[in-house]
Amino acid sequence: MTIVTGKAEARRRLQSGRSGALRKIGEHRADYAYVLPAIAVMLIVIAYPIYYTIELSFFKTPPGLQLRDKTFIGFDNYTAILTSEVFWKVTWNTLIWTLGSTLISFVLGFATALALHRAFIGRGVLRAILIIPWVISAVAASYIWKWIYHSDFGIIGAALVGLGLADRPPNFIDSVSTVLPSLIVVNIWREFPFAMIMMMAGLQTVPEQLLRAAQVDGASAWQRFWHVTFPHLRNVSTVTILLLAVANFNSFIIPWIMTGGGPSNASHIWITHIYELAFGRQRWGVASAYSVLLFLILMTLGYFYVRALSGNERKEGSA
C-alpha cells in the first residue's frame, strides 16, 4: 500500500504529541461535531435505558406501569430467577437455539459461498435467489413456515405421507420434542445467506496466485482449501460467527410468532421469556433483572467481538 490513508495520518498525529489530554480535546473540538449527532442519539436511546433497567432490577414492582409504588428488595429478583426451574429450561433452549442456528448457518453459508465461487452460467441469478430469505421480514418468514408446518394442511406433512414415510402428518410445532429443531430450521433458512455474503466477500481476498502455486505443487482440492483458503478467512469467519451468535441469542420474532414459546415453554428462549415476563405478566422488576443477566453475558461476548475486530485492525496496521 503506497496510499496514505486517514488512519496513517491519524497514527502520525498520535505519535507527534502525547501530552495534555485536555489540550488535545480542545484542539479537536471541531472533530467532535461530526460524531455528536450519532453519539447523542445513542445516548438517549441506549445509556438511559441501560441505567433504568439496572435500577428497576433491584425493585419489586406492582403490575401496570405505576412504577412510583416500587419497593427496594435488593437481590431478591436475581435469586428468584436463578432458583426457578423455568430459568434453567429457558437457558438450555437458548443454548441449543443459539449454537445450533449459528453453527449450521455458518457451515451452510460457507459451503454455499465456496460452491458459488467458481463462475458458471446462472450464478448471479442463483445467488440472488439464495439471498432473498435474508431480506424478507421475519414476520413473513414465520407465517410462511407456520403454514408449511401446519399439522393438517402442511406441505411437509403431506409430502411425508405421500412418500409413505409417515401415516399421518406429524405435529412439528405443537410437540415438545420437535418444536425447537423445527424453529431452528426456519431460523437457518433466514440466516445462512448472511454467512454466505460475508464468506463470499472474504473469498475474494484470497490471493489467486497462492492457490495456483499450491495446485502446481500438487496440493489436492481439500489441501488447498485447508492450508490456503481457510487461514485467509479466519478473521472473516470469526466476525461472521460472532455476529450470527449475537443475532441468534437476541432473536425474538420467529419463536414469538410461530409458537409464542409453547408448548409448555419448549420453545421459549431468553428474549421471548423476558418479553412475556415484562409485557405479558407485567413483572417489570424480574424482567429487568433478567435483562441485566443477559447484558452481562452479552458483554462477555462483546469483549470477544471487539477483540476480533481490533485484531483485524492490528493486522492491517502491521501490513
Place this chain on the structure above:
Amino acid sequence: MSTTAEIAPRGLSRRRMRVDGWRWAGRIFLVFMLLYTAVPMIWMLITSIKSGFAAMQFPPQWWPDEPTLASYEKLLDPQNSVGQDFLRFFWNSLFVSTVTTILSVIVAVPAAYAFSRFSFPGRNFLFFAVLLRNMFPAVIFLVPLFILMRLLGLMNTHGSLILTYLTFGLPLAIWLLKGFYDNIPVQLEQAARIDGATRFQAFILIVMPLSTPGIIATAIYSFIGAWNEYIYAYTFLTKNDQLTLPVGIQRFFSENTTDFPGLMAASFMMSVPVVVLFLVLQRYFVRALTEGAVKH
C-alpha cells in the same frame, strides 16, 4: 522406466477425478440449498392464488384447480375495510422506513468520516461503543424505552419508531461507511484544499461522490431493517391506524386464523418492496460488505 511413465498420468487423472468429485458435490449441494430456499417461497405464492377452500385440503392441491387473485384484490381494494387497513399499514411502513433511511444517512456519514479521518481523544472508545450497540437485543431496551417514550409523549407516534430504528441502523452504517472512507486516499482531499476548497467543500465535492456505493448500501440496510422491524412497533403502537405492516398483518390474522391464502398474499406483498430494492442494488451492498466489513 516404463512404469514411472505410466504412473504419472494415472496419478494426474485420479487427481482430476477427485476435483470433479468436489465439483459434483458442490453442484448437488447448491441444488439442495436452492430447494431449501425456494420451496417455501414458491409454496407461499401457490397458496396465495388459492381460494380459502382449496387451501384447506388434504392431500394439498400442488397446483390450484382454480387459480384466483381474489386474495390480492381484497387486500388492495380501498373500498373494503381489509384493503383500507392493508394499504394504510403499507403507507405507514413506507413513511417510517423512508424517514429512518434519510436520517440515518445524514447522521452516519459525518460520524463515519470523522472516525476514519480524525484522531480525537476517545475515538476508538466511541467507535467501539457505537459498534457495541449491535450486541444488545431490543428487549433490554424495551421496558425503559417504553417508559421513555411515554415521558416524551411519543407513544403511538411514528416518531418513537424512527428514533429507535435510527440507533440500531447506525452502528452497521457507520462501520460500513468508515471502511469506504478508509479506502479513499487523503491526497484527493488535500489536492482540493490546496486548490482553495474548504474541508467541508472537499468533503461534499470529493469524498461524498466517491463513497456513493457505501451510502447506497447504508441506505438499503436501514430501509430493510426499518421495514421489517417488529418488536418495537408491536410494543409502541396500539392504535390500529398507526401500525406498520409486520404488526398490522399479525394483528389482522390473529383474528382471521384460517385465511391462509390471504396471509400468504399479504406476506408476499410485504416482501416485494424490500426484495426488489435489494435485488436492484445488491451489487453495492455486496461491495460495501467487502470493502467495509471484510477488508477492515
